[in-house]
Amino acid sequence: MFSILATEAFEGSFTTEANVILENVWLIPLLPAISFFVILFFGKRMPKGGAEVGIAAIGLAFVLAILANVAWIDHRDNFDGPTQSALTGLIEDDHAEDDHGEDENALGTTLTVTDTTAGADGVDEVVDVDLAFTEAGEGEEAHAAIAVLKGTDWLTNGGIAFSVGTLLDGPSVMMLFVVTMISLLVHIYSTDYVAGDRRYTHYFAFLSLFSASMLIFVLSRSTLQALVAWELVGVCSFALIGHWWEEKPNSDAALKAFLTNRVGDVGLLIGIIILFFASGGHFDYITINEMALAGEINQTALTWAAISLTAAVMSKSGQFVLHTWLPDAMAGPTPVSALIHAATLVTAGVFLIGRLYPVFFIGYNIEGSSINGLSLIGAITVVGAGLVAFVQDDIKKVLAYSTVSQLGYMVMALGVGAWTAAMFHLFTHAFFKAGLFLGSGSVAHAVHSFNMKTDMGGLRKFMPTTHKTFIICSVALAGVFPTAGFWSKDEILVGTGGFGVGSGSANGSYDLMLVMGLVGAALTGAYMTRAIYLTFYGEFRGHGEPHESGKRITVPLIILSVFAAGAGLINLPPGFITGSLEPWQERFFHFVEPAAAYFPAISHSVPSYWLAVVASAVGLAGPAVAYWYYFIKVDGLAKQTGEKLTELPNGLVANNKFAAAGHALLKNKYYLDHLYNDVIVASVKGPIARGAIWFNKVVLDGFVDNAGKGSVRTGKFIYDSIDQGLIEGTVNGSGKLSSQSGQGLRRMQTGKVQQYAALLFAAATVLAGIFIVFI
């Protein structure tokens, strides 16, 4: 009953004519972009400081995004118009067989030109979601998901025009929804959260630009365009992380975020360049992808491109060793953190892999290996970041490391060939991570601190709504059945195909990834349990009287927790439900995964009850241990002694040398920051830069100065010796003058006759040389 679904190879890739909404999705990023300028220039004069413009723009964009989703759902199954493929030009759609003959053009390229009669149908048809659902039911022949490609000339170089425009397909339409929704909620939340800030207006301006850049990124049709958006996202994060730049640590964090991203961008630049040349001069995603799949680009090039792009992903999506900026980025306002971690900045990397999946798929040979760079980085990140999250005292940093760990899941999933699982996790993670961040912001709003150990504890009594939503989102994050996190994480674990689970997975058996994924799941539950205990349970350790936040904060929390709980339902695995509900299975997969010529035919693992049970058990074991430690031991001891405890005074760390060493390692975040700041940055800024300047001063300037001095000296010699010396000297007798000229001059002109002779000879030689060479 479980079917192994390997995506078929399709011929068509894209169309340029579709539903009017799909054709004009460029409006969606345009709205917040306009809002940015409006707020920047006129925001201060508006009654609400520009927030209203921002909310209106992103709200409208949200509505459009929903419309686009609906339109896409219809388009996905019902589009019947002419389709094209980058490699073969215009091709007929599916079943039509009435070829009108072959046209041979001047250059000998043979193209098949087809009249399409059914073209207009797909556009005019009433959008009907239900119909779309039923049509794609089991047994139906697979229908290509034709992307909608629009564009206009951007620049000409080398005689070739390059386009800017939109590429709309499953993943981008999904991201449109996620980005606009989270962004809208963050906007609303922020009106309360940053109320009264001195740069309220600028804050909203950059929020708008941030959303706009991310939307441009997900809609980009070419790598070049994506690069622009990618960096714009980076610079917005710079502005927002450094929002409170009066404090040096904040601007330091912003700088670090930007610079680390810039390091990765080198990889992106090089990756794009390799792909550009390997594909014979293309930036277009679809063309590159199709050529990669068709074997038009050789494996070596793809591997190098994939490696370079991985570097970009590592920095942007906070993968291990380049992740250090992410926790520091918590210096920004909390809603920004939510936006960064849930929908925008960090997901860009994952999305980039998803976009150029054929490059990675073939470049890393994902189909045929059991370990590769991408999955390994992801797996290490899952566990490495999960461990560090354990020792953080700052609630936002716990969440930040949690994000790093979850991004690790996504990258790992992409690395093992579970594309849909990765995207699905991206989708669900957006909701519960945004919920958690906004929840932590709500807490911090109340206690004016982020430190769980010193300023929180027992907040469940004061902030019931925040508490509940936080718990729901945490449960979803930990992947407890049946929340959204469970479904997406389980799909990733199945997708690894480790130890033969998901029998018949053809993407190779990634045993290690499965183990790491399970460990990560246990860690996730455990550190979230710790965070919940420290924040909401025990005794309140802060100052003042905390109180629940206002509606503008709690309502977004509630909405997000609803999604966190329920979003998993849109991609139930096959065979899980039957009967009239069966069409609801794998909806996400169906509408998001591109089924077209520009996407590889990846094998899909079959869900395994067995693995689900094991994963749940492991995933619950972690929180169980943490629960036992915090809720029973620590809480009990605290009640017993009447002190406000956050850890057991004589715990493992205090007693065991190895545990202490491990703790120190984690506390120092694997000493990576020391490496970067003290070793690399310090040496470049210090000795190396100073060395360069020394070289400049001493060698280059010295040479020039000495040449100058030399000429002056020669001039002096000519004047002193020949003019003054010979004439005056002969007349007056050299004795007087030479004694008058003094010791100083004597020392300066040690050269005497022979030195002048040397100069003369050298000069004559050089002149002769010039003569010889030129004449």
Place this chain on the structure above:
Amino acid sequence: MTEAFLLAQAVEFDVASNIAFAIISIVMLYSAFKMVTTGNVVHAALYLVIVLAASAAVFILLGSDFVGATQILVYIGAIIVLFLFGIMLTKAQLGDDDSVASEKRSMGALVGTLLFVVMAFALVDTFGNDEINFGDPEPIAFTPSTVDASDLPTPVREALFISADAGEVELTQAQFDTLEPEVQRRVPGAEVFGNNKQIADAIFSQYIIPFEAVSVLLLAALIGAIVVARKE
């Protein structure tokens, strides 16, 4: 005379003369190098002698035996003696001259190298592998004469179809002209119109004025040297 003849055949003796050149030039350059570097003044003068002698050899190698001879006579014979006088009169330490300051040395070396590089580049660039052609026969003058056939060298007899016992034969200009240059040289009464003669012709006709000027110059130098060096 015979030397000139041999040198005229240098094309055939290329290998031999190249070897000679190599030896001469090595000796010359080594001595020159020692001359400019040695500390001992007298040694330097002696090295100079070797250099001058070697260059005389080069002149001879090039077929200018007159210049070579002049070189030996004037230079080695006269100028060196002058130098030795100079050394002795100035009471320069006969042993170590001086230790040349190292920056001065490097400066000199730099200039010298630069100079050489530029010259070498120019020379190689301009002349490449141009050969010195010694093949052109020197003009041979012939005075018709009567000789005993048995005195004639065999090649001449064979070329002129004269038997050895032909007795007295008269050689005419017409006969002479039919001969190959190599053979002509061996005809009695033929005179190779050599280098020295040409030089003498040139100096005393074409270059008579410069020659006189040089004479005056020498005289002036003589007087000038006396005036300068004379004690007040």
Place this chain on the structure above:
Amino acid sequence: MEIFREWGLTAAIFLPLIAVGVMMAIPRAEEGLHKMVALVTSLIVAAIGVVLLFDFDYDRAGEMQWAVEIDWIRIISAEYAVGIDGISLPLLMLTLLITPLVIIYSWDHFPEPANPKAFLMLILVLHTGMIGTFVARDLVLFFVFFEVVLLPMFFMIAVWGGPDRKYASLKFFLYTLFGSALMLVSFLALFFLAGGETFSIVGLSDAVAENGVSRTAQIWIFGGMLLGFGIKVPMFPFHTWLPDAHTQAPTQGSVILAAVLLKLGTYGFVRIAIPILPEAATVWAPWIGLLAVIGIIYGALGCLAQTDMKRLIAFSSVAHMGYVMLGISTLTDWGINAAVFGMVAHGLITGMLFFVAGSIKERYHTLEIKRLGGLLIQAPRMGWILGFITMASLGLPGLAGFWGEFPAILAAYNPANGLNETLFRTYMVVAAIGTVLAAGYLLWLLQRTAFGTPSEEFENDPEIVDAHRGEYLAWAPLLFLILLFGLAPGLIFNVTDPAVDANLSECFQADLGDGDEDFFEVGTCEREGLDVALANLGVTSTAEGE
């Protein structure tokens, strides 16, 4: 219109000189009149530029337009030949834009010792030189204008400069003069070797190709030009005059120097050296590329070690011009397009940076980075503008700086035929790393000057106010163009591309996907065939929107 086409460029060149003559006649005390004359002249010249912009036939951007050829010095076959094509147009427009802005900026802020008459006259003479250089099509004419620029700049630094102005101005003067001398020798050698018939650039290019100037001679001549132009650029290691000149020059001087003067060198490469001596260019290209990437890294490191804001910006010019030179050294149309774009972008951005630095200096009377800080608090708009241009300067996509860097880096991946790919790919990686360093020092500058809180000494300084109207007026066009060119790079690329193609196509046959057979063999798909086919079918904006 016809008469305008014939006389427009000549008028643009000599109007400033005529204005200088007029100003000479006006007494020094009439400051207002001087300002008016200078401003109006520069605006008229700019207006000519605008007319030109509209009259320019963009479909024939590869050809010389508005061309004029008159005998000039017959005895040496020098002609008065001017004209513009897609390469000179953007640079000419940059010049025409910058000068009025500088005059506007100076309006009430003449540097000490205040002498608007002399100062404005120098600017106008500079103007003539700069315009002339960009439109000259004859080497003698080019050289004359190239040198005309030198003297006013020297005086500007020497008279209105900072405390160390004597040293700086002399260094600037001697350095560039030295380069010019070698350049002149090169020009003359070229003239004689090519038959001694013409100094026209096109004529020489043909003559070199036909008369078979020996390869060695070509290489040496190119070497001379390399020094001459390279010093002006400035290329590592001939850059040392630049930081001194910039630091000591008055703001206006720095702006003109950075925005236009540095471009004369790179323009020389693109216009003269490479088209005339393509063979030698191939020989020198790896070295130029090497110096370029050294310049990129070295300039960035130099920046990191600076304590003075203006000096830092000056060093950043070395790095940025490194990208331009890298683009040129690839000898591909991508690279040279990038170079021309980079020149314009660098002109706008670094010009702007110097403007802001000048304004900061005017307020704080110092540019020592560690004494500054909190600009965003004391003068928020200026702070934001500084932030904006640092972003542009570090090559942020979406702003103009990016389009000078990225295509240059891209081009280095696949240089022209005959150049070593491995070598240039190494350059590519190094240049890409340079972008990180660029971000490093520029953000560091931004952080130290704009962020944080003002130091005590300046906290309540009444002199520190936000940008005033003159500054806005001078800056707004630059800021707007930085954004505009960033978003719509086609505005420049579409103009330069045909011209670059026309200049290069005869010399090099390196197109995209060429070469590289061993590595990416399959990658060279039938792109052209596809494009033409799609175009025939009337399908647009499909593959790359051809």
Place this chain on the structure above:
Amino acid sequence: MILNQFLLLAAVLFSLGVYGVLTRRNGVLVLMSVELILNAVNINLVAFGAFQDNVQGDVFAVFVIAVAAAEVGVGLAMVLLMYRNRKSIDFSEVDMMRG
């Protein structure tokens, strides 16, 4: 034999002579180095004479030898004068040029 072997030999000799002129302190040695230079010139002259197959080269070489003799005579006289005035012929101490 090729022409260049003589010319290059002369070039080396010339350079050595220049080196000597520039570095030696003893006046007599400087004069000797000058002789090296002149000799190099002579070799060139003779070699060119042979190359052109005429005697002009030889004639000039003879002239040069004569002039060299004159030069040495005067030069040594000056060195003697210098020695007499300064009790030294160290050229590195000759700084009358400094005026």
